[in-house]
Amino acid sequence: MAKHHILQVIPSLALGGISSVVMNWYRALDRNLVQFDFISFNDGPLAQEIIALGGRVFILPTFKQQPLRYMAAFRKILNNDTCYQAIHVHNSFKNVVMLWQAKLANVPVRVCHSHTAGLEAKWLRPLFGVIKQLTRAASNQYVACGQEAGSFLFGQRRFEQLNNAIDVKKYNLPNLSDDSRKALYEKYQLPKHKHLVLHVGRFSKVKNHQFLLALAQDKNLDNDIHFVCVGDGPLKTEVAKQIESDNLHQRFSLLASNNEIAKLMAIANAFIMPSVFEGVSVALLEAQASNLPCLVSNTVAKEVDMGMGSLKFLSLSEPNRWTEQLNLMTPKALGSEAQACFSRHGYSIDDVVDKLIGIYQIQ
Structure with a gap:
């Protein structure tokens, strides 16, 4: 052959x-x-x-x-x-x-x-x-x-x-051991007992990290919410400097791109994507496969929704609604329906x- x-x-x-x-x-x-x-x-x-x-x-x-x-x-x-x-x-x-x-x-x-x-x-x-x-x-x-x-x-x-x-089975990790979870918190110096809201994406204008910085300064945002941003890119240094100058280091962890996204999603409580525009995001597919509740800008392609009921699309012109939804987000519900949903949608x-x-x- x-x-x-x-x-x-x-x-x-x-x-x-x-x-x-x-x-x-x-x-x-x-x-x-x-x-x-x-x-x-x-x-x-x-x-x-x-x-x-x-x-x-x-x-x-x-x-x-x-x-x-x-x-x-x-x-x-x-x-x-x-x-x-x-x-x-x-x-x-x-x-x-x-x-x-x-x-x-x-x-x-x-x-x-x-x-x-x-x-x-x-x-x-x-x-x-x-x-x-x-x-x-x-x-x-x-x-x-x-x-x-x-x-x-x-x-x-x-x-x-x-x-x-994506390989859905790789991201559905409800049984991640306590030792593995502890190791992740220590490796990436993540705060314990916080509500981890994950963002995965390149540090560029289109990914809209500025929106996350604005949310973090909202006095109505729950004190337990902590943003974990994974990625590299031209604006990462600028974002890090702004976090420091605005005294937001208690709200953010900036991680480099890595091959442990599935594990990080397993310990996260929610996922956020405030992109200015976006096609069918792989990171958002991975978040759904991980059964994470997701807050997404309404400029992201609707085809990314796998029908699991975990996505909420919001307008970037209404940041107060993002704050409200972040405060209301409950821990993810573990389940095995992801594989069926992805197959049904042709993924x-x-x-x-x-x-x-x-x-x-x-x-």
């Missing part, structure tokens, strides 16, 4: 976000049939696992940083001894140059994957119409994590919705991998 090689282009090899989505596929698929290689623009802890699973890792500068080196390095990858059946670009329109190079190199399947329903970089807005047209012309498979993300990039054109499936990892094989046109 011939092995098919697929080139995955992801922003970073750090834990979380798009990289988690693609790694879930990689772990679940038949690697006798399909092998992934990865192009990334930032190194990270996932590189070791990729190599252990038989893949290769290529670290490139971004086009914006070093355009000539970027194009030369990519051409070298396409001209190596591997014949790629497909290239799957997860930076969507940001890698239009890469998609065009793949088209000129006659890579049979060129997948443009939209993971977002909005633009974070304002400078891109005047160019976005042209970039979208160029991106669509270079691709022959349009894929999105949800309807809003697909319409955002592809407009009225037909696209394949590929859900951000089974096996179904998604089967769909992926079809997108790559592998028999």
